[in-house]
Amino acid sequence: xxxxxxxxxxxxxxxxxxxxxxxxxxxxxxxxxxxxxxxxxxxxxxxxxxxxxxxxxxxxxxxxxxxxxxxxxxxxxxxxxxxxxxxxxxxxxxxxxxxxxxxxxxxxxxxxxxxxxxxxxxxxxxxxxxxxxxxxxxxxxxxxxxxxxxxxxxxxxxxxxxxxxxxxxxxxxxxxxxxxxxxxxxxxxxxxxxxxxxxxxxxxxxxxxxxxxxxxxxxxxxxxxxxxxxxxxxxxxxxxxxxxxxxxxxxxxxxxxxxxxxxxxxxxxxxxxxxxxxxxxxxxxxxxxxxxxxxxxxxxxxxxxxxxxxxxxxxxxxxxxxxxxx
Numbered sequence: 001x002x003x004x005x006x007x008x009x010x011x012x013x014x015x016x017x018x019x020x021x022x023x024x025x026x027x028x029x030x031x032x033x034x035x036x037x038x039x040x041x042x043x044x045x046x047x048x049x050x051x052x053x054x055x056x057x058x059x060x061x062x063x064x065x066x067x068x069x070x071x072x073x074x075x076x077x078x079x080x081x082x083x084x085x086x087x088x089x090x091x092x093x094x095x096x097x098x099x100x101x102x103x104x105x106x107x108x109x110x111x112x113x114x115x116x117x118x119x120x121x122x123x124x125x126x127x128x129x130x131x132x133x134x135x136x137x138x139x140x141x142x143x144x145x146x147x148x149x150x151x152x153x154x155x156x157x158x159x160x161x162x163x164x165x166x167x168x169x170x171x172x173x174x175x176x177x178x179x180x181x182x183x184x185x186x187x188x189x190x191x192x193x194x195x196x197x198x199x200x201x202x203x204x205x206x207x208x209x210x211x212x213x214x215x216x217x218x219x220x221x222x223x224x225x226x227x228x229x230x231x232x233x234x235x236x237x238x239x240x241x242x243x244x245x246x247x248x249x250x251x252x253x254x255x256x257x258x259x260x261x262x263x264x265x266x267x268x269x270x271x272x273x274x275x276x277x278x279x280x281x282x283x284x285x286x287x288x289x290x291x292x293x294x295x296x297x298x299x300x301x302x303x304x305x306x307x308x309x310x311x312x313x314x315x316x317x318x319x320x321x322x323x324x325x326x
Contacts, residue, residue: 003026003031004027004289004292005061005064006029006064007030007032007068008063008067009194010127011032011073012034013070013159014152014255015120018279019282019285022282022285023068024047024188026286027066030061030064031049032052033200034053056082057080065292066089066091067088069122071213072166072167073163074097075099076093076096076106076151077106080106080110087115089115090117091119092118094305096119097239097308098168098311100108104306107303111302115178116303120281120300121305122178123277123280123302126277128273128300132182132251133248134247134269135250135261136252138183138244138246139221139247141183141222142224142226142241143179143182143224144239144240144241145228146228147229147230147232149229149239151233154192162207166200167296169207169312170200170205170209170211171227174195174227175227176213176225180213181304185303187217187221189219189284190307191217191218192223192311193216196318197212213315240253248263248264249261252303256275258270258272259271259273266312284299
């Protein structure tokens with residue numbers, strides 16, 4: 001496997017430390033950009049490359065094989081279009097813009113140009129996904145993921161995440177796509193009706209700190225998805241719990257990793273899982289390296305991300321009126 005000459009946009013993103021060692025192991029990073037170079041200095045030193053404040057300067061780097069786009073959401077569409085024009089494959093964080101139109105425009109451009117692109121929807125195939133699959137194709141699911149308070153983004157150099165103009169939204173746009181995607185993937189649905197409730201009450205920020213979605217697939221299969229910035233600052237990092245009922249039985253996972261599966265014959269299986277999602281970024285990076293020459297085969301496509309983001313953006317439309325959008 002040849003080490004791809006790689007550039008990284010938005011290196012101060014909070015996911016970059018979760019990927020940095022794997023990126024160093026499988027790629028050769030030749031350039032990094034960030035609005036605040038001091039925040040990106042550590043990973044740049046790890047990768048042995050300079051930091052530019054203007055992302056456009058990275059595009060002049062010769063012989064680029066791959067790009068990672070971790071930039072603020074409002075910058076993502078322009079960066080991705082520039083990469084597509086140069087036929088550079090890329091990995092981009094969701095939501096890829098501050099509107100569904102941004103994502104759709106980039107997806108169409110990448111498809112028309114034949115430029116491979118993928119998104120780190122890292123919960124796919126992870127311990128939670130695999131355990132819930134024991135229940136079979138879901139009829140009802142409940143997926144809850146409550147992360148730490150929004151102030152952590154100010155401390156980690158990503159204050160733009162609390163600006164709705166730059167981020168597009170709060171906990172729903174940030175955390176929700178993972179779980180909408182899981183429901184769509186495991187039910188084989190390409191869309192769903194959605195009703196939603198958003199709240200800013202706990203922290204009083206411009207971005208919401210709690211969101212609840214109810215998704216209903218065309219055949220009546222249903223998921224309740226709860227995400228939030230409502231867990232205290234703590235070494236525990238977050239609260240999560242999941243359950244799924246399907247044709248094979250009932251699977252459940254608690255925040256401490258305790259997992260049970262009760263089959264239709266009444267027998268119950270138990271296990272202890274790693275439910276921290278942070279370790280899932282390293283294997284994703286390694287899979288990017290393995291599949292780069294194969295168009296990221298097997299990894300999430302921009303079309304699949306668009307299906308999830310259609311539901312997220314419709315939830316934002318529905319939530320202020322407490323309405324229901326089909």
